[in-house]
Amino acid sequence: MSVSPPLRTMTVWCPDWPVMAALEELRPDAPVAVLENNVVLACSPAARVDGVRRGMRRRDAQARCPELVLAPSRPDADARAFDAVLEAVEELSPGVAPLRPGLCALRVPTRFYGGEAEAAAVIAERIVSLGVWDVRLGVADGLFAAEQAARRAAPQDVVVVPTGGSGDFLADLPVEVLDDPELVSLLRRLGLSSLGAFARLPQSDVHTRFGTHGALLHRLASGGDPHPISRRQPPPELVAALALEPPLSLVEPIAFSLRTTAERFVADLAGHGLVCTAVRIEADVDGVVSSSRRWAHPRWFGTADLVDRVRWQLTAQPAHGPVEAVRLVPEVVEPLGDHADALFGPGADEQVERGVARVQSLVGHDGVVAPSVQGGRGPASRRALVTWGERADGVRPAARPWPGQVPAPAPATVYREPFPALVVGAEDQVVGVDGRGGISCPPARFRAQQGDPWQRVAAWAGPWPVDEQWWDEAAARRVARFQVVGVDGSAWLMVVENGQWWTEARYD
Amino acid sequence: MSVTSLDPVRSELLAELQQKVERIQSGPTAEPVATHPALSGLLQLRAGGVYGVDAASAALLLAAGPSLAGAWCGIVGVQDLGVEAAQTYGLQLERTIVVPEPRERWLEVVAALADVVDLVLVRPPGPVRQGEAARLAARLRKRGAVLVAWGEWPRCDARLTVAGTRWEGLEQGHGRLKARRVRLEVRRGAAPPRERELWLPAADLAVRPVEAEQVRRVEAVPDPVRVVS
Numbered sequence: 196m197s198v199s200p201p202l203r204t205m206t207v208w209c210p211d212w213p214v215m216a217a218l219e220e221l222r223p224d225a226p227v228a229v230l231e232n233n234v235v236l237a238c239s240p241a242a243r244v245d246g247v248r249r250g251m252r253r254r255d256a257q258a259r260c261p262e263l264v265l266a267p268s269r270p271d272a273d274a275r276a277f278d279a280v281l282e283a284v285e286e287l288s289p290g291v292a293p294l295r296p297g298l299c300a301l302r303v304p305t306r307f308y309g310g311e312a313e314a315a316a317v318i319a320e321r322i323v324s325l326g327v328w329d330v331r332l333g334v335a336d337g338l339f340a341a342e343q344a345a346r347r348a349a350p351q352d353v354v355v356v357p358t359g360g361s362g363d364f365l366a367d368l369p370v371e372v373l374d375d376p377e378l379v380s381l382l383r384r385l386g387l388s389s390l391g392a393f394a395r396l397p398q399s400d401v402h403t404r405f406g407t408h409g410a411l412l413h414r415l416a417s418g419g420d421p422h423p424i425s426r427r428q429p430p431p432e433l434v435a436a437l438a439l440e441p442p443l444s445l446v447e448p449i450a451f452s453l454r455t456t457a458e459r460f461v462a463d464l465a466g467h468g469l470v471c472t473a474v475r476i477e478a479d480v481d482g483v484v485s486s487s488r489r490w491a492h493p494r495w496f497g498t499a500d501l502v503d504r505v506r507w508q509l510t511a512q513p514a515h516g517p518v519e520a521v522r523l524v525p526e527v528v529e530p531l532g533d534h535a536d537a538l539f540g541p542g543a544d545e546q547v548e549r550g551v552a553r554v555q556s557l558v559g560h561d562g563v564v565a566p567s568v569q570g571g572r573g574p575a576s577r578r579a580l581v582t583w584g585e586r587a588d589g590v591r592p593a594a595r596p597w598p599g600q601v602p603a604p605a606p607a608t609v610y611r612e613p614f615p616a617l618v619v620g621a622e623d624q625v626v627g628v629d630g631r632g633g634i635s636c637p638p639a640r641f642r643a644q645q646g647d648p649w650q651r652v653a654a655w656a657g658p659w660p661v662d663e664q665w666w667d668e669a670a671a672r673r674v675a676r677f678q679v680v681g682v683d684g685s686a687w688l689m690v691v692e693n694g695q696w697w698t699e700a701r702y703d
Numbered sequence: 704m705s706v707t708s709l710d711p712v713r714s715e716l717l718a719e720l721q722q723k724v725e726r727i728q729s730g731p732t733a734e735p736v737a738t739h740p741a742l743s744g745l746l747q748l749r750a751g752g753v754y755g756v757d758a759a760s761a762a763l764l765l766a767a768g769p770s771l772a773g774a775w776c777g778i779v780g781v782q783d784l785g786v787e788a789a790q791t792y793g794l795q796l797e798r799t800i801v802v803p804e805p806r807e808r809w810l811e812v813v814a815a816l817a818d819v820v821d822l823v824l825v826r827p828p829g830p831v832r833q834g835e836a837a838r839l840a841a842r843l844r845k846r847g848a849v850l851v852a853w854g855e856w857p858r859c860d861a862r863l864t865v866a867g868t869r870w871e872g873l874e875q876g877h878g879r880l881k882a883r884r885v886r887l888e889v890r891r892g893a894a895p896p897r898e899r900e901l902w903l904p905a906a907d908l909a910v911r912p913v914e915a916e917q918v919r920r921v922e923a924v925p926d927p928v929r930v931v932s
Contacts, residue, residue: 550819605787684868
C-alpha cells in the first residue's frame with residue numbers, strides 16, 4: 196500500500212496591494228502610503244526608500260517623507276481589483292482560495308506543468324502579463340509556511356520549501372511573523388526570539404500556559420498546518436440543450452418542443468438551490484450558432500418565461516435555415532434563498548440590490564451612489580455621496596458641532612461646482628470683504644451666474660467668515676458666505692474667496 | 704383627403720376624454736401611494752402615475768411622502784442634490800439610490816429602477832419624446848411605481864408648481880433665512896388649478912400647511928429688473 200504524498204500548497208502574494216490601486220492614478224515612482232486609522236497600512240517602494248514603514252503613524256511617515264501622497268484605505272476596491280488576478284490564476288489551475296486582497300492560495304498543479312517551480316513560473320508570468328510586476332510565490336506543505344516562503348521570495352520568483360521541511364524553514368524566522376502582538380511580546384520577554392525556539396517547547400506546556408490559541412500558533416511554528424485551504428466549488432453543469440431531429444424552421448413547433456427542456460433547466464437549477472436571472476439563448480443552424488442573445492429577468496426565469504424568450508428571439512432574428520439545436524446557457528444564477536423571501540413579504544432589499552446591480556451595469560460601478568449627510572461647514576462639504584455597496588470611509592460625523600456652518604434650513608440645490616457670480620453695490624462697484632469681516636459697500640444688485648439677468652437684492656446677510664484648516668497650506672481656505680434674496684423671491688448662498696464671488700447653492 | 708383643424712374647445716375636450724380613458728384603463732393598478740401629509744387634500748400620488756414638478760423643493764417633497772412610509776426612492780440625473788434639505792423634507796436617505804450622471808442612458812436607468820423602487824425622481828437632460836414617455840408610463844403602471852419628472856414631460860397626471868415664494872428672517876444686512884412660505888399650484892389636465900400655501904420649511908424645519916388665520920396670499924412677484932448699462 197502506498198502512502199499518498201501530502202498535498203502541497205502554493206501562495207501567490209502581490210506585496211503592497213492596497214498601494215497598487217492608489218498608484219494607478221499617479222506616477223509609478225510616486226511615494227504613496229495607504230492609511231488606516233492614521234497608521235500606514237501599506238506603502239510604495241519610493242516611500243520605503245525614504246524610510247516609511249508599515250505600522251508607522253501618519254505624522255512620523257510625513258516627517259520622513261514630506262512629499263508623501265496619502266490615500267485612504269479602500270478594502271472593497273482592493274478586493275475588486277484583485278479579482279483580475281484571481282481569475283487569471285483560476286484559468287491556469289482551478290480551486291483558488293482568496294485569503295485577502297493581494298494574497299491567495301491554491302493546490303500546486305505539479306503534474307501538468309512538470310514541477311512546482313515550473314508551475315510557479317507559469318503563474319507568475321501570467322500575473323505579470325496583467326501588469327502586476329511585483330508578484331512573489333511560495334510553495335510548502337502548509338498554508339502558513341507557504342505564505343512565509345512567498346514573503347521571502349524575490350519579485351517574480353518562487354521559494355520552494357521541500358516536503359517535510361516546513362519546520363526547518365520556519366525555525367530561523369523571528370516570532371513576529373505569528374502576527375499576534377500580545378503573544379509575540381511575551382515570547383520576546385521569555386527569551387524566545389525565533390519560531391524554532393518556540394517550536395521546541397513541549398506542546399502540552401504551551402497548551403497549559405497559552406491556551407488553545409497558543410497551541411494553535413505553536414503547531415504553526417513547528418510546521419504543522421491546521422488549516423486546509425477551502426476551495427471554491429466549480430459551478431455545476433447547468434446548460435440545457437435540445438436537439439431537434441429533423442431540424443425545424445417554424446418558430447411555434449420549436450417553442451412547443453422546448454417546453455420540457457426548459458422545465459428540466461429550471462428544475463436542475465432548483466435542485467442546486469439556484470435560480471437563473473440572466474440566460475443566453477443560442478440556436479444552431481448547420482452546426483454553427485446562428486442566433487445568440489442574452490436575456491435578463493427582473494426576478495428569475497420560469498419555464499414559461501424561457502419559452503417566451505426563445506419565441507421572441509427566433510421571431511426577431513430568424514435563423515438562416517432549419518434549427519438543429521437550442522441551448523439555454525445560464526449566465527447569472529443566484530441562490531434561491533435570496534428570492535424566496537418575496538413569497539412571504541416584499542423582500543425589498545434583496546430586490547433593490549439586484550436592481551442597483553443592473554443600473555451599475557448600465558452606468559458603471561461608480562455611477563450609483565448612496566447619499567448621506569456628513570459634518571462640514573459649507574453645504575457641498577456636508578453632502579457625502581458614497582459609491583453604492585462600498586463602505587462609507589472618510590465620512591465626517593455630522594453630529595459634532597461645526598462652528599461656522601451655514602445655519603438651517605439647508606439649500607435644496609447644492610451645486611457640484613460653484614459658478615462665478617457678481618454682486619455689486621449701488622454704484623456698480625464689486626462688493627468686497629476685508630480681513631476683519633467688514634464689507635466695502637452694501638450689495639444692491641447681483642447676478643447668480645453668467646448669462647442670468649441682473650436682479651435687485653431684496654434682503655441679504657453676511658459676511659459669515661470661515662477660516663478653515665489654516666494649519667494645512669494646501670487645504671486652507673478663507674472665505675466669507677452671504678445669503679442673498681432677490682426681488683423675485685429666489686434665495687442664494689454665495690461665497691467670496693479672494694475677491695471673487697461664487698454661487699454655492701440655491702434655496703429653491 | 705383633407706384634414707379639418709380642430710378648434711380649441713374640441714381639442715380640449717379630446718384631451719379630457721383621453722385622460723378619462725387613461726384613468727379607466729389604468730384602473731386597478733392606480734392605488735393611492737403615501738403622500739407627504741402637508742399635501743393631503745391637495746395632491747394624492749397614485750401608483751403608476753407621472754407627476755411633473757418645476758423646483759427642487761417640490762420634487763423632494765413629493766419623493767418624501769412614500770419614503771417616509773418605508774418605500775425606496777431612486778433619484779436619476781440630479782447632480783446638484785441638496786442632501787441635507789432632502790432629509791429635512793423627510794426623504795429617508797438610507798432608502799435612496801442616486802444616479803447623478805446617467806448621461807444618454809437615463810431612460811434605461813429610470814426603467815431599471817422603476818422595477819425595484821416605488822418612486823423615481825428624474826431630471827431629464829433634454830426633451831423627452833412622446834413615445835419614450837408612453838413606453839415608460841406603461842412600465843410604471845405595470846410595476847406600480849411613481850415617476851416624479853423634474854422639468855418638461857409630455858403628459859403628466861398632475862403638475863406641481865411653486866407659484867410664489869417668500870423667505871422670512873432675512874433683512875438688510877442682518878438676520879438669516881429662517882422659514883419659507885410657498886404657494887403650491889396643482890394642475891390636473893384642463894381643470895382649474897388648486898393651490899395651497901405651505902411652510903417649506905417652517906422655522907422649526909417642519910413642513911406643514913400655513914394655518915387658516917395666517918393665510919395671506921404671497922404677492923405676485925415682479926419680473927427681475929433688467930439693467931441696461
